[in-house]
Every structure is written in structure tokens, then in C-alpha cells.
Amino acid sequence: MAIRKTAEPEENVEVLRASAPAPQLVSTPDTVPKRPYLNTPKKMLASGMSEAEAIERAKDGDGGCFEALYGMHKRRVYSLCLRMTGNTAEAEDLTQEAFLQLYRKIATFRGESAFSTWLHRLAVNVVLMHLRKKGLPEVSLQETLEPAEEDGPKKDIGSQDQVLAGSIDRVNLERAIESLPPGYRIIFVLHDIEGYEHNEIAEMMGCSIGNSKSQLHKARMKLRDLLKVTRVEKAASKR
């Protein structure tokens, strides 16, 4: 049996904003889409087949169409796995597991949500299940994932440094996220990168909404510290 190659992966374009707007005490505005790379009106495969058609054929056991779906979504699933685990080998294993589960469950996909949303949630569950097996608690995220005091973000009272706006590049941000303590990293990835709401995260993680909010804030504070250190080191290396 051969599984035909029917699609090439989507091309993604690196985008980073050069500057940030002035801070406001309001909820994050909707001007930046939560998951901008999902705003594709109708997904088409390289073969000219629509994603919906490929899903229906994959439900009938068409391996070629399943491979096409893999080609279309592999980067997003792998990036999620890698950002959540911080480990390439684990991320590849989890990507494989997520797509195997997808194939086993694809007949249950009814199109009530976008396919990418459905697949993504499935992948998140695969990663969380894996992390739980490694010791991530289902309920008390706070107690067991709380980093030691020395790992936590520093208070900023009374100190003033240069602001970060305009100084972050993608590579440094990815590195800083990778070096976050696991509890912070998971919540940050799910909320700030993947766009899940706190109630969704609380449900997935088995923690309270307040806990999710608190972890997210600590994660952002910790990232700020890490990015400032990176900037100082970068400046020192130029001297």
C-alpha cells in the first residue's frame, strides 16, 4: 500500500510587530487576531481539493487525503507540542500521537467547529495527557508547578528600566518562552500564543480560572525579566 503525496505544506511568513501601542488599562483589544494564521476563508490543498472534501475522503480511509491533511496542519501541531514541552524528541512523538488519534477519531468530526480548532484541541489534550503522566497534576497546578521563589518574576516597584517595546525578536521570544518553568510555559502558550480563554484552560488543566490568570501573569513577568537580561547581554556583546 502506498500513501500518495497530495499536498505540500502551507508556507508561513514570519511576522513581528516593530513597535507596541501605548499601554492602556483595558482588556486586550481585538485589533490583533487571536490566531491570525487561522484566518483563511477556505482552505484548499495543493491538489485543488478543499479541506472539507479531504476530510470526508479521509473518513473513508483515503490515506492520500490524510497525508494531505497532515501536510496542511503539521507545523501548527508540532509547534504547539514543541512550545508546550520544550523538547524536540517529545514534540515529534506527540505530533505523531496527535495525528494517529486524529485518524482514529476523524469519523466523529461533525464540522460543528473548524477542523483546525478540533484538531488543535485534540493535540492539546494529547500533550496534557503526556505531561500528566510525567507528573503534571490535574487539579493543583499552583502547588506542584509553582517555581521556586528565586525562579519567579521580580517585583518592579521603584525601579525603571528601558521599556521592551520594539526590542523583541521572534528568536529571543521563543528562547525565553522555552526557558520558562513548565507551569508558566504551558499557560502562556495556551493563552497568549494559542488564544485559549482562561475558562477553557482551567477546564483542560483541571485548575481554577483564577489560578490560570495568576500563572499567566507570573509567566509574562518572568518573560519580561528574561527578555531584559537578553537585551543587556546583547548590548554587552556589542561593546
Next chain:
Amino acid sequence: MNCAEFQRDLPLIIDTGGTESQEEHLRTCDVCRGLVGDLRYIAEQAKLLIPMLEPSPEVWNGIEEKLRREGLVKPVQARRP
């Protein structure tokens, strides 16, 4: 309102918006204004991180092998001569 009070409520402020006194503190305090700006900047940059990374070809090979072993995909029909 002082910086300690402002920063204690920061998660809530960023999530739901600030009160009048918190807004006033933000207008007059460079430290807290810088902090709020940084946290918003980080959150905005994170939203723009798109999936750039690609798994190695071994991932698909492993999936294909397991699907074949489990008999989950139909064999490709041989073409008629």
C-alpha cells in the same frame, strides 16, 4: 494609590481594566506605565508567533507505518491497463 498597590492588582487590571484611581496612577507613574506597556507588548508579540517549525520526515513515516499496521487506510487502487 502607590506602586505596590497598583502592581498587586495588575493581573486583574490587565484582564478587566483599571479603576479611576488605577488609571490616575498609570498616568503619573513611569515605572508602572513601563511595566504595563511591557506586559502588553509581550502578549501582543506572542499572538504573532506563527508556527514556523516543521517536524522531521520521520514523524510522517512513523504515522504511515502505524496506519498501515492497524489497517486504517485503504490500499491505493491499482489502475486498469
